[in-house]
Amino acid sequence: MTLQDSHISLAHGNGGRYMRELIEEVFARHLSNGTLDTSADSVALSLPGQQIMFTTDGFTVQPLEFPGGSIGSLAVHGTTNDLAVSGADPLYLSLNAFIEEGFDVAQLERIVADLGRAAAEIGVSVAAGDTKVLPRGHGGGIYLATTGIGVFRHPGKLAMGEIREGDKMLVSGTIGDHGISVMLAREQFGLRGDILSDAASVLPLTQALRGIAGIRFMRDPTRGGLVSVAHEITRTAGLALTLNAPAIPVRPAVHTVCDMLGYDPYYLASEGRVVAVVAPDAAEEVLAAWQDLPDGRDAALIGEFRAGDAGTPVTLMTEVGGLRMLEELEDDPLPRIC
Numbered sequence: 001m002t003l004q005d006s007h008i009s010l011a012h013g014n015g016g017r018y019m020r021e022l023i024e025e026v027f028a029r030h031l032s033n034g035t036l037d038t039s040a041d042s043v044a045l046s047l048p049g050q051q052i053m054f055t056t057d058g059f060t061v062q063p064l065e066f067p068g069g070s071i072g073s074l075a076v077h078g079t080t081n082d083l084a085v086s087g088a089d090p091l092y093l094s095l096n097a098f099i100e101e102g103f104d105v106a107q108l109e110r111i112v113a114d115l116g117r118a119a120a121e122i123g124v125s126v127a128a129g130d131t132k133v134l135p136r137g138h139g140g141g142i143y144l145a146t147t148g149i150g151v152f153r154h155p156g157k158l159a160m161g162e163i164r165e166g167d168k169m170l171v172s173g174t175i176g177d178h179g180i181s182v183m184l185a186r187e188q189f190g191l192r193g194d195i196l197s198d199a200a201s202v203l204p205l206t207q208a209l210r211g212i213a214g215i216r217f218m219r220d221p222t223r224g225g226l227v228s229v230a231h232e233i234t235r236t237a238g239l240a241l242t243l244n245a246p247a248i249p250v251r252p253a254v255h256t257v258c259d260m261l262g263y264d265p266y267y268l269a270s271e272g273r274v275v276a277v278v279a280p281d282a283a284e285e286v287l288a289a290w291q292d293l294p295d296g297r298d299a300a301l302i303g304e305f306r307a308g309d310a311g312t313p314v315t316l317m318t319e320v321g322g323l324r325m326l327e328e329l330e331d332d333p334l335p336r337i338c
Helices: 017-031 071-085 105-121 177-186 203-207 225-237 252-261 280-291
Strands: 052-059 088-100 125-134 142-152 168-171 215-219 239-244 275-278 300-307 314-317 323-325
Touching (some): 105 125, 105 142
Parallel strands (some): 088 125
Antiparallel strands (some): 168 300
16 A cells, blocks of 8 residues: 555545545555446446345444454445345445544555455445545544445345234344444443454345245344334334244343343344244244354244234243333434444
């Protein structure tokens, strides 16, 4: 790298030589893949298939690098996972980077390199991008905004309106790993641990279900965790949901931190998991398909939908057989986790 400055200055966002060098020597160097043209105002994309899927997202995680990932890989996974759970194969990303004046260029390069590796691993091209430099104190170091484009490949319709009484809910792995990993990385409570973020592509998990009939809906349980997904589904589908606490996979270390600090793992973010709602006769086939994959070994059947009850839409069957209401999240217990 020949970029002379070790930290970002306002000149890196003024449209001149410093900005060109930043784009060419950091972003283009790690993200160039045959489609990224830093001299063009727009780019032509090849989009095979009939139905195009489109999504957008923003990322403000603190700290910017954490065990198991960084804001760079998180931006790729967060955006492409939204496409994957919608039944699409992700193809292209755009990237907007809002960089604070004074940001360390070496850290910037690590983040962009991490982003490039994550995109390459799932065959996604960063096709377009832009950078803006914010005055010192006006940002959290770096914010990223992304847009994703993919092609719909799932053989059937995926929608909350397809969910029926008696349908089953499954999750592809342990929950809350990302939220706890990020929190421990902040060292706000004097705690340290070896919990890795689960941030990863869920594309293999969603592709594994394409040959199985009865897949109603899929979602990745990011902000607000499992409970927020559950409330969104019950509210839209007009059904109630009972979750089975002993069946929900939570790592012992995550349980321990939650018990110490008063967090509830059911509300914590996961960034590499899929929640699927399936017809009753498809549940075991889905479970077997997921458990055959490296990221699905801890997959579990965790709940069942029943006739709607406006008073208790989401309940948890506890380990001792009691019922606990899981209220919709109101406060933000763990800010900037994605």
